[in-house]
Amino acid sequence: MTVITAPDSGLVGLASRRGRRRPSLLIGLSLLIVVLVATCAIFGSLLAPHPANAQDLLAGVHTASGRHWLGTDDFGRDIFSRLIVGARAAVIGPVLIALGALVIGNALGLIAGYVGGRTDYFIMRLADLVWALPGLLIAIVVVGVIGGGYYIAVAVLIVLTFPIDARIVRGATLQQRTMPYVEAAATLGLSPWRLMIRHIWPNLLPLVMANTFLNFAFSLVSLAGLSFLGLGVPLNTPDWGAMLAQNLPLIQTNPLACLAPAAALVLTATSMNLIGDWVYERLSDRGRAR
């Protein structure tokens, strides 16, 4: 989310930055984690060794064993299975948020950057406002007062994400606008829409893709926070954030019950952030100062 662009100074910085490569082992691991999480999110209940909501009240809390790899919670439910099945609830919202912000933010950003005028002014003020607001706090208040709900949370987070995307795309569009190819295309009589979508937008792809990964990581963490507070997924839905909250009292009896979903969140969010940075460095010749 926090994208700070500092101007590159001179060719020296450019050359040495281009020479720098992130260790590919780290990126490989990140990609592996993302593929693993995606597989769990799609095929969750097929892969899980036990049904995620199967209770065994007599058995109760257990630590890790051969039968239950990560132990059970106080309802006797298998943590490992809930972790696998919970990937879906944890990931589907962030995917929707990242895509929603991508579509709305890019459309508005292109218009603001290329057409300018009143739209530009409006979008920039909106971005200023959203930038200054603590997004998750707003989401907690609004979702909480409406009465919770996963998709309401998703909608609120899209609204709080797309203006920032629009601002980033607008900045990049303004840079492209002065390029000869845009002028040439405009001289040929291309419609503004075609010019924006077919000619300018492909040149923004590195930025847009990297930003979408970062948005995903940020909304994963935000939605998990809302579910942790009981404002996201419905009660008893297997979900990483909700598991963390439900199993927190078990931290002394079966610590894995809340450490495992916490680790899953950390690994997924960090992987997506790393991949986002890597995509940007790979696809663009000008790196960000970070």
Added chain:
Amino acid sequence: MRARSIAIFLIRRALALLVLLVLISFLVFGLLYLAPGNAVQVLLGTHPSSPAIVAAMTAKYHLNDSFIQQYLLWLQGASHLNLGVSIQTGQTVTSLISSRIGLTVFLGLYAFVIAVAAGVPGGVIAAMRSRTVADRAIVGVSLLGVSVPAFVSGVFLLYLLAIHAGWFPVYGPGSGFPDELWHLTLPALALAFGVMALIVKLTRAAMVTVLEQDYIAFARARGVAPARVIVRHGLRNALGPIVTAGGLILGVVLTGAVLVEQVFALPGIGSLLITAVSTKDVPVVQGFTLLAAALLIGANFLIDLCYLFIDPQITAGRGLA
């Protein structure tokens, strides 16, 4: 001349922020109507309702008046710190908040001090040793800090340092200053992690840019002591972007506090908000939101003030307005 333009700038800023606060208060009042059900139901909460009670509530909250009139009445109360009565506890919202805010302020300041103490030197070292192992390590840790929310790092700290190692208490706020400090260390660390990551990122970016400037090379060539070059010539000029992000940092601290208080079962205003939200106690939610907005707006005003002192180049009214 300069003093006068600064005064004009500050008055204009203050007025703009006041307008913003009124606008936000309008939205905060609107929260009552965002909740499902009509206002009487929301204000009654789980209490049994009868026609007499409904009529009494309607009269008490002037619910038959127009929305604007209701808002003005509420605003009049709010400007006298009368934010209504909690539906659940029957206490006034102001007394509920003031009984709990001390803990949250303590936690937030504690975390902020840790974050600045670790983040600014971290960012400076990363910028000085740019593209070395030390830089990568610091940037790596800060990337982790950005990815890991405060409630997740809180759970890890709770397990490792309180339950596994047994160095810190598991729950509760403690009593008396030393005890409280000890009890709040883990929550503050959890909260500080994300804030530190943000500060490292900002400091590093700003310092990298500043250290490439000619005046740094010139100061070094003049034989100014290396530490002085970094602090007086480098850091002072890098402070601008860091201080500008103060509002952002306060937002992260506030949001983090809400989640961290939940992890460590601390009775601050964050857990007050969550209790209020889960019991549909709208007046308390309104009170919290108004307080948070006022804090953020106040912080932004202070930041504008700081800016004038950090960077004398900024001509008030022209550079910033």
